[in-house]
Amino acid sequence: MVAVSIIAILAAVAIPSYSDYVRRGQVVEATNALSVMRADMERHFQDNRTYKKVGTFVPACSTDLAAAKRTFGNFVLSCDGDEALGDTTYTITAAGSGPVAGASYTIDQSNVRATKGVPNGSGWTSECATSWIIKKGQAC
Secondary structure: OHHHHHHHHHHHHHHHHHHHHHHHHHHHHHHHHHHHHHHHHHHHHHHHOOOOOEOOEOOOOOOOOOHHHHEEOOEEEEEOOOOOOOOOOOEEEEEEOHHHOOOEEEEEOOOOEEEEEOOOOOOOOOOEOOOOOOOOOOOO
16 A cells, blocks of 8 residues: 555656656647748848848748648647738747647747747646747746
8 A cells, every 4th residue: 555655645746746747748739830930021031121022032931831840749830921921020929739829929020939838738838029938937
């Protein structure tokens, strides 16, 4: 009985910690994908001096981009849309699903990062207009 009690106590501590560790790993998929898409948008801007579509040159934020190319793990990236892209502005959003449902991260042309939602059931309570919240207990 003592051994069973010890195992139960260890499991009660280890399972939530492991779940949080996995969730943090999934959030990294979103932040990496946002950084990559931002770099692609900046590359498009350097070549065309606008974030909008120019002739046959399509920006990474174009709605023509297949959904499969905008899906990274449990996150789907989306942009303002072609008509909402400014010549000098854009915002990219990564919205979570599955175990990270409710999480939403954004980045814009000025590299302003924001957390608009946190994973459901994660115990993460912060939202932040100036940074990405990537772990439980992180302050803005």
